[in-house]
Amino acid sequence: MAAPGLRMENIEAFAAEYETDLGDGASRNDRAVHYIREKWIEKQLQEREAEFSDLVPGKVFCGTWNVNGKKLEEEDPIEDWIPVEAAAGLCDIYAIGFQEMVDLNVTNVTMDGKSAQRHKFWAEKLLRHLNSNALGEKYTLTAHEHLVGILLCVFTRTELANVVSAAQIMNVPCGAMGVMGNKGGIACRLRYYDSWICFICAHLAAHRGNVEGRNANATTIIERAAFDAGAAESGSPSQISQVQPTKVMEHEFVFFIGDLNYRISVEVDTEEVFWKCTEDLDAPFLLSRDQLVLELKAGRVLQGFVEPEISFLPTYKFEPGSDRYEQRENKKRRAPAWCDRVLWYSKRENRVQTLMYRSSMSQRVSDHKPVCANFVLQARRIDKQRALAVHQNIVRTLDRWENASQPQVKLSAPHLQFGPVKYGERKGVSLQVENVGSNPAVFRFVPKENPDDPSPFVCKHWLRLEPAFGMLLPGEAKSITATCSIDVQTARRVALAEDSLEDILILRFEGGRDCFIDVSAEYLRSCFGCSLEELVVASAPIRETPIGAPSAEGDETRTVQAVPKELWRILDSLQTTGKEVSDIFFGQGHPEEVTAIREALDTGAELPTHTPHSMAEVLLSFLASLASPIIPQSVAVSLEAEYTTQNLQPWTRRFLERLPPANYNTFVYLVSFFRYLLEYKVKNRLTPTKIASTLSKALLASVPDEMVKESSKVAGGLLICSFEDTIEGTDELSDLQMNGAKVTPSQRRSNLDMIVVHLLTTSVI
8 A cells, every 4th residue: 555645765766867758748767667567577476376386284373362460370271272282283383462461550551561571471481381292392482572461472383493484573552542552453474484474463442332443443453564575586486475565464364363352242131141151052142243243244344354163152251260250249240252352364265274263261360261273274385496487478478568659548537536525534536547558558656846846755645545556458447546534744734724635646657648637625624733823713613714714813803712612612521421430531432433523523513422431532632633732842842941849839830831821721721620530530540640641642742852943934814933932031941942952752741740740739720
């Protein structure tokens, strides 16, 4: 998939210096043609791989366990979960994942010490267990990584070291605000013979009704996991095995394991689920209403993945130390569910066979039962001599098609129109390109030739193109998808009238004429991405306020609000419905609810039905999205100054005095709101430290890592002072400027945390 604002300079062959002007608007880049040609040959090799590769069986074990923050003793057995006795048959690869390796409290989510200790314990225990097998086989810990409570360890048989290579591992957090590690996944890939395998261990969003959140987490993990690409020997017939996949779904085999948290559909009463699991033992009835089964069948998540047939009882929620489902009166009654799952994907049919898929009831330390599965996969082993013969045949065929004639192509339209688009929305449109000539047509998008703006990008940041280059054989047609995505950066620039949703694409056909394609979209304004100064003077909903509307400066008849009305609506809702909700700012909202709330704020409509967690997520994302942060650059620099407990109060007062009026009002309003929430701290479990840690990240969200001296600029008729203008006459800040002080984001946040805690626990304001 092409990245937003695709930089063609990433492919050296596409550099403008290699362009040859053929006259009459035509040009040619032989290096780019060669690159695209090789990519096409590579694709043909993949399609004909059966002619030069043999299949080698390999056994893979996948295991997953949510240990609920518990740790086994050194001597505690795990043979029932991970059998290594001779009769069970050993595997070539073991991919073993854990969730909630530590308790998911704020300390463990933000600090790594305990997670690292548990990581070491489990990795060593698993390795000892695997190497204790009766056959004397030895295993190597090939890759391992943790993300707060998630751990993935991949072991391979030591004697297979010559056919296992190129292992990489990375984590993908997708908890609160999309960056916290309480939820997310770890992805590991390796090369086995000439096949590429990817393992993902995930812990998805909780709560029975949050199906959309789990779907979104799974999609995020797969889309965001990206591995480094290895170098391939150009033109080599064995390049089919040397080119390393970078995206998850480019791998030949993918195994997705973990506590995926899918439950029995909410339409089935909790008591009925208990009855079916303990008395009636009607697993088929429950499986037909299992959320993951339903979502897979509808194609809403993990498209292409397969789960082996389930023949075991739900693995959650058990009374720790027993095989009884948790039904004690003093505990929360959770409907039993198959939370813990193993799924697989294969690019080719009939390459994966399931040998076993079961749970381990003998492991009783957690409220989850571990799950395991054994597979036999058919890996590829390439014969280089046969591959060379196929490669030569493909090249000869292509040579017969190629000649000096110009390509003849037809576009379905000279423009791409997205229509209305909203903040946070992704909308795609298609352009059909058809080769109507008799020769191959090599195409690619190229940057615009503008001496005043020598940008290496072929399109603007908000636009994505897929594919960005390719080859069309005679008579072949291809659909190019353009996707418009309005993120925070785009919303800010559009709100400040620094950018527009208009662009011109140049589609170049090597040896032919360039095609110019107009792109446009209509932005439906949002309070997300606007500045505080604009929001406090906008009396009408922001959707109805044109970009660049005049400010209240010099207009005594125009009302200036103390704080944005949108912020008032958010806090008013949270004050009513969220004050007693436990850990409200550390959970995830429902994506559909978040979108609906955002739309209501932008249009002035009545707020939709929503959970407090969704509104809390909207609050944090609203603060982080502002065109300039609540704590401006000029004031943020003061957070570098040292303080002591003796001068904390006057230091805090000076900090408050430096805030511009709208920023001061908003900051004080937020502090007052969180003071109110602390009155219910017994139920919501909030503390001043938790609040400060959460709030400071949003208040400083868009402050750069270094001091930047910006010029004065006018945004929507509102003057934003330059850095020099703001600090003039302030000795402390002037000293910082003259000394060339560097801004440390973590130090700023730490000092801002102290200020917020001080304000929450005293009566300074």
